[in-house]
Amino acid sequence: MRMGVDYYPEHWDRSLWEQDAKLMQETGVSLIRVAEFAWSRLEPTEGRYDFTWLDDAIDTFAKRGIQVVIGTPTCTPPNWLVNAYPDVLPRDEKLHPRYPGIRGHRCYNSPSMRHYSALIVEKLALHYANNPAVIGWQTDNEFSLNECNCEHCNARFRTWLQEKYDSIEAINAAWGTVVWSGEYSDWSQITTPLGGMNYKNPSFVLDYKRFETDSLVEFQQLQLNILKKHCPNHFITHNIWSYPMALDYYKLCENLDFVSLDYYPSTNPEKAESSGYSGALTLDLTRGIKRQNFWIMETISGPPGCWMPMWRTPHPGFIRAFAWQSIARGADTLVHFRWRSAPSGAEQFWHGLIDHSNVPGRRFEEYRGLCGEVRKLAPLLEGTEVRGEVAILHSHDQYNAFQIQYQVDGMDYFDNLKTIHRAFTKLGIVTDVLNESDDLSGYKLIVAPSLFLLDPELASRLETCVQNGAMLVLTPRTGVKNLNNVCWIQPLPGPLSNAAGVTVAEYDPIGRDVHHFSWRNKTYSCSQWCDILTPQTAESVAWYEDDFFAGKTAATVHKFGEGEVCYLGTVPEEAFYVDFIQDAAVKLGLQFISDLPEGVQISTRVKGSTRYLFLMNLTRKEQIVTLDRVYYSLLNEREIGQVLTMAPYAIEIVELPMKST
Incomplete structure (x- = not known):
């Protein structure tokens, strides 16, 4: 280094x-x-x-x-x-x-x-x-x-x-x-x-x-x-x-x-x-x-x-x-x-x-x-590395396909991926953002934003991950085309319909209009796109609240093998992603911090059983972070309490105790 x-x-x-x-x-x-x-x-x-x-x-x-x-x-x-x-x-x-x-x-x-x-x-x-x-x-x-x-x-x-x-x-x-x-x-x-x-x-x-x-x-x-x-x-x-x-x-x-x-x-x-x-x-x-x-x-x-x-x-x-x-x-x-x-x-x-x-x-x-x-x-x-428990999929082909044919005003493949990643970052969950062709075995949670181009081979690999216990999250405009950029002649989400247990009966490209849906007795805003879903073997978990499709299914969960597939039929506000990811993290046993201040980030580097935690205030204002215990700052050579006041752009690096097995 x-x-x-x-x-x-x-x-x-x-x-x-x-x-x-x-x-x-x-x-x-x-x-x-x-x-x-x-x-x-x-x-x-x-x-x-x-x-x-x-x-x-x-x-x-x-x-x-x-x-x-x-x-x-x-x-x-x-x-x-x-x-x-x-x-x-x-x-x-x-x-x-x-x-x-x-x-x-x-x-x-x-x-x-x-x-x-x-x-x-x-x-x-x-x-x-x-x-x-x-x-x-x-x-x-x-x-x-x-x-x-x-x-x-x-x-x-x-x-x-x-x-x-x-x-x-x-x-x-x-x-x-x-x-x-x-x-x-x-x-x-x-x-x-x-x-x-x-x-x-x-x-x-x-x-x-x-x-x-x-x-x-x-x-x-x-x-x-x-x-x-x-x-x-x-x-x-x-x-x-x-x-x-x-x-x-x-x-x-x-x-x-x-x-x-x-x-x-x-x-x-x-x-x-x-x-x-x-x-x-x-x-x-x-x-x-x-x-x-x-x-x-x-x-x-x-x-x-x-x-x-x-x-x-x-x-x-x-x-x-x-x-x-x-x-x-x-x-x-x-x-x-x-x-x-x-x-x-x-x-x-x-x-x-x-x-x-x-x-x-x-x-x-x-x-x-x-x-x-x-x-x-x-x-x-020296010799440490970053390891995430969550995988977010990314593809230059998907980006190019969306750039070639804008789906609706305000819809952007990369911006939507950015919103999802930001929600994970705000919860302190370390993610690996990977090529969609990578080996995904071992990940508890896989988020696959808008697999617009989807072939049976990728669909099969994702199905296998789910059958082995992973949670897969899909979003609108999944399974629209094959890798030649030609539309599938079958209901959306195309090759993943069986694993998702749901089909798209109709969709409305709402663009910058703001709509609403309910999930877990709470209402969230959404925009860009609304898939009106027909559950086949999946369970409805969210419903639209307005327009001609009020009361129709907006999101589903489908048990598939040892895991499950979540299909989000719209593009929600960030607050929904934060709540949804917390819920998934609890279910999957992922560690997260629910009260991390805006602009404060954490990350870890590991080598063997040794882990180092980085706490970073990347803002111009003082922030207060609540920790689970007293730590020793390797950077500043002092103890830091459970209530840590971080000055603007302050950094703390601490060694974490070994994970219990």
Whole structure:
């Protein structure tokens, strides 16, 4: 467990390198990430490589005991490459090239981009393979889909489809192209979504999104093959960029050693409390990609400003508190972006730990203290991990399918997942947010939000979990389509109808209208969607209170094997989820805290029989937390009573007694 910073030696006069290295050493920084945007300095003209400046910089920091992660510079193709090989540039839906001026201007299927990317990565790998200061690599920077329509993407898209479907007849059948006379009679007729994606066949668009992910994965794999060949003792990671994301992170990260995340919690007061909950979901999602601990490769050091107007400056304690939140939810290393604010370029006002004044200030001193705390507790936390008893399912395919066809005004797949996760977080229940294709055995509670795309294989796996004793929670728009994005011709929830013991007789996309339903003699509001349910073998447990379906079933529970399936036919307010989850937790024997103050979070890291509890006040106000006993604070080296008063952004870490067996 260690602390680092993102550093750009090419931006600074060499006289600053030694000063910075000395101050980093004194502060507790033990690693830096470099070079991910430095292609033009590493290869100033085609075939002329210059690594001497980077050698000198790495040597300067190595002498201070600071290790190095090198970012491959393929996010920023240099001007000489773009000018000489215009196929590098992606083309939009009207076939216009997207010119430089911003990073990420490259087509993943461009032969020139792949060729010259492989060359620069191999040169770097060979050069730094045996440098003792270099410990690992970051591929590129914040990959995302670029929706390119160039000739190379068109040709590769056809090949991709041929490999998946084998024949024109198969693709016509899978996509239902008979609608609007869209049938193909020759592979040459299939193109990327020229003209844009509005009103195009949703099966076609979803496959195009999948193709885009696979193209990017291939582009990254070129780099992985080179790095693994020449640097077998180095780790390889990639810094993903938050959620929601059309790019399939599960595929992207499959062959990486671990995942890294760029995490920027909002500093604005109106988002002060909600940001902590959104961040908790992002961190849990990141941990779930490979079901292991991860790195933070960038996180907040000052007010961000570049792609949007500047945010508020981090309130005292904010940087420290959200760093500990990251550790509490599985981060093993924290790299802050950036050491010093840039004097030039688009990100001049994406502030670093040190401002343009070059005078360390309040934020820097807070970071210095954080480094000391992490160094102090690292021996205890080393080798610990986060383990949840609850699984929430997530899918980039589901997200993309909902983006392709918005179901109703105000309905958003990821926002609804966020609301469910926030309810668990408010109760202090640690969740694993997992790819829907993951092994789910061992979880007592599985929440599967809106399985819009549902095939019999996933339905069967979920049925098995329930039969073995799990509780499965389903929500509206489950079982609507198969994986080709074509509607099932059977009652909803499609392949899960038998396990749920209920069918949807009719539905009303109510959007932003507010309706009400009753559950356990209490009334809750709901919006977005109302499934009017007909129980088959399930029991009705909630009923609508208004509109033409007043009195009709809104939710059911079905005993199935050793477990049960709960079907929620509407999208309720958060208060319902909190009550519903508490009820489920009591039934399943899950520990929870019913009176955790708003904005206060807990998490645990475990190793063997040892457990560490993190209590975090991620708000600007003082909060009072009631504990079950007196604990000893490992962070502050003092006893804390059962009634704990937490200052704004306060953190406490305690060792929990062993669980009784």
